[in-house]
Amino acid sequence: xxxxxxxxxxxxxxxxxxxxxxxxxxxxxxxxxxxxxxxxxxxxxxxxxxxxxxxxxxxxxxxxxxxxxxxxxxxxxxxxxxxxxxxxxxxxxxxxxxxxxxxxxxxxxxxxxxxxxxxxxxxxxxxxxxxxxxxxxxxxxxxxxxxxxxxxxxxxxxxxxxxxxxxxxxxxxxxxxxxxxxxxxxxxxxxxxxxxxxxxxxxxxxxxxxxxxxxxxxxxxxxxxxxxxxxxxxxxxxxxxxxxxxxxxxxxxxxxxxxxxxxxxxxxxxxxxxxxxxxxxxxxxxxxxxxxxxxxxxxxxxxxxxx
Ligand code: HEC
Ligand code: HEC
Numbered sequence: 001x002x003x004x005x006x007x008x009x010x011x012x013x014x015x016x017x018x019x020x021x022x023x024x025x026x027x028x029x030x031x032x033x034x035x036x037x038x039x040x041x042x043x044x045x046x047x048x049x050x051x052x053x054x055x056x057x058x059x060x061x062x063x064x065x066x067x068x069x070x071x072x073x074x075x076x077x078x079x080x081x082x083x084x085x086x087x088x089x090x091x092x093x094x095x096x097x098x099x100x101x102x103x104x105x106x107x108x109x110x111x112x113x114x115x116x117x118x119x120x121x122x123x124x125x126x127x128x129x130x131x132x133x134x135x136x137x138x139x140x141x142x143x144x145x146x147x148x149x150x151x152x153x154x155x156x157x158x159x160x161x162x163x164x165x166x167x168x169x170x171x172x173x174x175x176x177x178x179x180x181x182x183x184x185x186x187x188x189x190x191x192x193x194x195x196x197x198x199x200x201x202x203x204x205x206x207x208x209x210x211x212x213x214x215x216x217x218x219x220x221x222x223x224x225x226x227x228x229x230x231x232x233x234x235x236x237x238x239x240x241x242x243x244x245x246x247x248x249x250x251x252x253x254x255x256x257x258x259x260x261x262x263x264x265x266x267x268x269x270x271x272x273x274x275x276x277x278x279x280x281x282x283x284x285x286x287x288x289x290x291x292x293x294x295x296x297x298x299x300x301x302x303x304x305x306x307x
Pocket of ligand 1: 057070083
């Protein structure tokens with residue numbers, strides 16, 4: 001993620017690209033002309049106080065300041081600018097990390113000519129300075145997908161997406177959209193209405209290991225964990241408040257501490273005559289649970305094992 005070797009593109013090629021780009025035909029490129037592209041494709045991760053790598057693309061100052069590794073753009077030298085190299089895929093991973101789709105040719109050309117022109121723009125306060133801080137639902141209030149999406153985007157999607165930092169999404173779990181979060185991967189990670197048995201919640205709390213995000217600490221803060229927990233407890237609703245269906249019959253697997261007969265970390269699970277119990281656990285023991293989701297969102301345990 002550091003500075004890459006300089007200038008692999010011959011200047012002639014760059015010049016040809018510039019000449020062909022629509023923005024080059026216009027008078028002078030201005031930050032205002034590309035701010036929308038950043039807003040739409042980058043700011044979900046590279047915006048705000050907790051921007052990924054400290055790189056804020058939500059204001060001219062932020063772009064000029066660069067990341068914790070240093071500047072990402074050199075005025076007048078797009079070929080040496082990590083910003084340009086990332087959107088073209090010359091440096092990897094290519095940005096936006098959520099791609100494909102990546103930026104289209106015209107958007108790339110506009111950013112390239114803006115850097116080539118010396119990164120001009122009026123240093124007006126960025127949207128973050130003007131917009132009021134995002135309202136977060138207080139405990140007890142309804143939580144919508146759009147309240148939790150920014151947390152997943154900044155802290156989780158970098159690995160849990162196709163072509164993320166780990167190549168394939170770990171355990172097949174993609175976390176980019178609500179549909180993906182609900183679909184889960186090899187198992188479901190979210191049981192709407194049953195946060196305690198949802199592996200996604202258990203992982204961010206550290207009840208199932210390894211704790212997520214895998215690159216923590218820092219892990220999520222208490223407020224972020226509460227928001228995600230409440231969202232799932234409330235049925236993982238979309239932005240119009242519609243609850244997600246319970247994925248009846250889907251497979252789940254998690255580990256935790258047996259806190260009663262039968263509950264794991266305080267969450268009741270259904271153990272029947274058909275449950276296979278290996279190495280019979282006692283209350284206080286660490287256990288692994290495999291099962292399926294029942295019609296009411298409870299976990300029907302197929303196999304319970306002391307760890
Ligand atoms: C899903 C979150 C996400 C999105 C969306 C995203 N990025 Fe990134 N970006 C990252 C992560 C994570 C890294 C660090 C990757 C690595 O290990 O190099 C990164 C690294 C970068 C870097 C390198 C910074 C440095 O100092 O090495 C640049 C430049 C960059 N992104 C620009 C962009 C641009 C431009 C967009 C939009 C077109 C974008 N990113 C969209 C997550 C994202
Ligand atoms: C640096 C990469 C990385 C980041 C960032 C990351 N994860 Fe993971 N995640 C992994 C890996 C690798 C695994 C598989 C680990 C294992 O269980 O051995 C995993 C596993 C999981 C699982 C278990 C899936 C299952 O079916 O067992 C869940 C749930 C999960 N992550 C959620 C999250 C959440 C939520 C975040 C953000 C708060 C997050 N992850 C951030 C790499 C990451």
